[in-house]
Amino acid sequence: MTKLTNIGLHKEDSKQIADKLNELLANYHLYYQNLRGFHWNIKGANFFQLHAKFEELYNSALARIDAIAERILTIGQPPLHTFSHYLKVSTIKEASNLSSDNETVTTTHHNLTVILQLEREIMSLATETGDEGTVSLLSEDINEIEKTLWMLNAFLS
Template sequence: MDNRLAKAKPMKLGWSPEEVERISTALNEVLANYSVHYQKLRNYHWNVKGSDFFDLHEQFEELYTETLMNIDEIAERIRVFGQTPLSTLKDYLKVSTIKETGTDLESSTMVREVLSDFTILLHFMADAVHAASEQGDSGTEEMIKKFINKLEKHHWMLTAFLAK
């Protein structure tokens, strides 16, 4: 191994501790809300019933699978900044605006809950984009904007589903 590489120090990303705190706090808020939302989607996937079962069972699975991937990306982005992502259910529930629901809900109530969660997630995602933009963090900004685009499409589709 080249001796220069062995002695090289890790590169700093270039953000001040205050900037890192602002970005990681915004990302942890998204992470906490996304994590509670994820569990709600699992709940709905397992417990949906009635004439919409086949459509919604599959849709909830697609949503929670995508959500899990996004959660992982957000947590890893927080690690990029040398920060620790929230990772306990206790912390998620403490920080999250999204709240748990019961298991015995009508399918239309489940969909309305998911739509409400999307609105909350979009609010926190917009805050994360703003925080990243203020600090010149294009990596976080692009990642969250990608999530926003997908959530907006899911919102449209579930809204159309309720209009039947």
């Protein structure tokens, strides 16, 4: 039996990367759902600005969710696809009943920090194993998250 996937990566390495990508997928789903709640429930003087920003962020997160799941499939593994699995695997927790600008932006900042740290960990593993496709996927997202964190920091200061 071959030890390579259909795209030429080592199966053991791909399984390890897919497990971490599934963790990322779970975290992205909780991040996404939190953003939806913030978008719907934001109140206060910054309503218009944050209502639009949260929509922009959750649309971006939805695209990332799809890209991550497709990468997991590409490297030969099944993506998690139930909320019960996401809740078990995710470091990010559900945020409920948040409606102020400071608490929603602070929570968004925290959630993105969790995702960024996980992506850096996966990128290091993918680099070590020669998985350029995963490196490319994460590199693009890391740049966007860093920029968003800078903006959220500016808002909070």
